[in-house]
Amino acid sequence: MSRVYNFSAGPAVLPEEVLKEAADEMLDYKGCGMSVMEMSHRSKVYDEIIKDAEADLRKLLNIPDNYKVLFIQGGASLVFASVPMNLMKNKKAGYILTGQWAKKAFAEAKIYGEAVELASSADKTFSYIPDCSDLPITDDMDYVYICENNTIYGTKFWKLPDTKGKILVSDMSSCFLSEPVDVTKYGMIYAGVQKNVGPAGVQIVIIREDLIRDDVLPCTPTMMKFKTHADNDSLYNTPPCYGIYICGKVFKWLLKNGGLSAMKELNEKKAKILYDFLDESKLFKGTVRKEDRSLMNVPFVTGNEELDAKFVKEATAAGFVNLKGHRSVGGMRASIYNAMPVEGVEKLVEFMKKFEAENA
Numbered sequence: 460m461s462r463v464y465n466f467s468a469g470p471a472v473l474p475e476e477v478l479k480e481a482a483d484e485m486l487d488y489k490g491c492g493m494s495v496m497e498m499s500h501r502s503k504v505y506d507e508i509i510k511d512a513e514a515d516l517r518k519l520l521n522i523p524d525n526y527k528v529l530f531i532q533g534g535a536s537l538v539f540a541s542v543p544m545n546l547m548k549n550k551k552a553g554y555i556l557t558g559q560w561a562k563k564a565f566a567e568a569k570i571y572g573e574a575v576e577l578a579s580s581a582d583k584t585f586s587y588i589p590d591c592s593d594l595p596i597t598d599d600m601d602y603v604y605i606c607e608n609n610t611i612y613g614t615k616f617w618k619l620p621d622t623k624g625k626i627l628v629s630d631m632s633s634c635f636l637s638e639p640v641d642v643t644k645y646g647m648i649y650a651g652v653q654k655n656v657g658p659a660g661v662q663i664v665i666i667r668e669d670l671i672r673d674d675v676l677p678c679t680p681t682m683m684k685f686k687t688h689a690d691n692d693s694l695y696n697t698p699p700c701y702g703i704y705i706c707g708k709v710f711k712w713l714l715k716n717g718g719l720s721a722m723k724e725l726n727e728k729k730a731k732i733l734y735d736f737l738d739e740s741k742l743f744k745g746t747v748r749k750e751d752r753s754l755m756n757v758p759f760v761t762g763n764e765e766l767d768a769k770f771v772k773e774a775t776a777a778g779f780v781n782l783k784g785h786r787s788v789g790g791m792r793a794s795i796y797n798a799m800p801v802e803g804v805e806k807l808v809e810f811m812k813k814f815e816a817e818n819a
């Protein structure tokens with residue numbers, strides 16, 4: 460067996476320990492003679508798996524009792540629609556456009572109500588986070604929406620926008636559980652887990668109870684009402700059972716390794732190794748304004764497309780895979796989520812130094 464260093468933006472690297480445990484339990488989960496994939500989601504065994512997962516997530520993020528945790532399916536892209544359907548009481552909301560995912564959520568919201576652009580960093584290819592200290596937020600807006608960590612462009616909101624009293628909705632897909640978060644600052648947080656937590660197919664929604672309503676937009680499918688899932692403890696229908704089970708294991712792995720403060724420290728350490736090198740390199744350059752840099756997704760370029768392609772090819776051959784940048788920005792991107800070991804980043808930098816020397 461030979462594992463590569465996987466820098467994919469998502470689906471992405473998972474802790475090896477978790478994968479091994481899952482492999483051990485594949486044929487016979489704790490003596491019940493079947494895999495978690497094969498058991499009823501109404502069984503006592505599964506009930507314990509999903510309840511444990513929620514309890515551990517609550518512990519990790521210190522989620523207050525007046526917030527519900529929902530495990531749902533459909534991709535983060537489906538939540539782009541669930542948000543306006545469930546939260547647009549006045550049919551108006553403000554969006555901050557910091558990249559492709561925010562733009563997609565914005566376009567989706569426009570189908571259901573009036574979505575207003577509050578700020579944007581499109582003028583410089585989303586390489587920074589716009590000033591959000593005095594946004595044109597009006598009284599009739601139901602919420603302010605952000606994509607907190609921009610997976611494609613490698614920017615992160617290090618300071619939350621001033622929402623002027625409106626609730627904040629955050630797409631945390633690519634920074635979820637990478638650091639401690641004060642949940643009380645948000646009306647709703649959501650994340651597709653395939654970036655930092657588990658297998659694709661699970662969305663986690665953390666939402667303040669008073670925002671879960673029956674009087675959602677009339678077109679809202681039952682399956683897209685947060686109330687449906689909240690009333691049924693995420694077991695209204697068959698949930699993504701196996702995915703939730705793996706997420707639960709990752710939560711336990713995080714707790715065992717010191718929780719989110721320890722994770723943040725580790726993530727800062729890894730990112731620093733890479734950014735320090737990018738700052739001193741004569742060949743490679745980071746593409747993001749320094750104060751807005753993400754700890755999770757690190758885009759960089761050589762400034763020469765052919766050299767970029769050569770780098771990606773040689774890196775792949777050396778066991779550093781999925782370093783090609785998103786098709787919309789080109790260059791390279793190293794995603795260094797929780798499960799990427801420090802050693803993986805150190806070795807990548809060593810490889811980059813060697814490449815630089817050879818291609819000077």
Ligand SMILES: *Cc1c(COP(=O)(O)O)cnc(C)c1O
Nearest residue numbers: 534535536560610630632633651
């Ligand atoms: C990947 C990603 C999405 C889209 O996720 P899907 O589950 O593929 O729909 C949305 N937002 C962010 C921030 C992402 O990184």
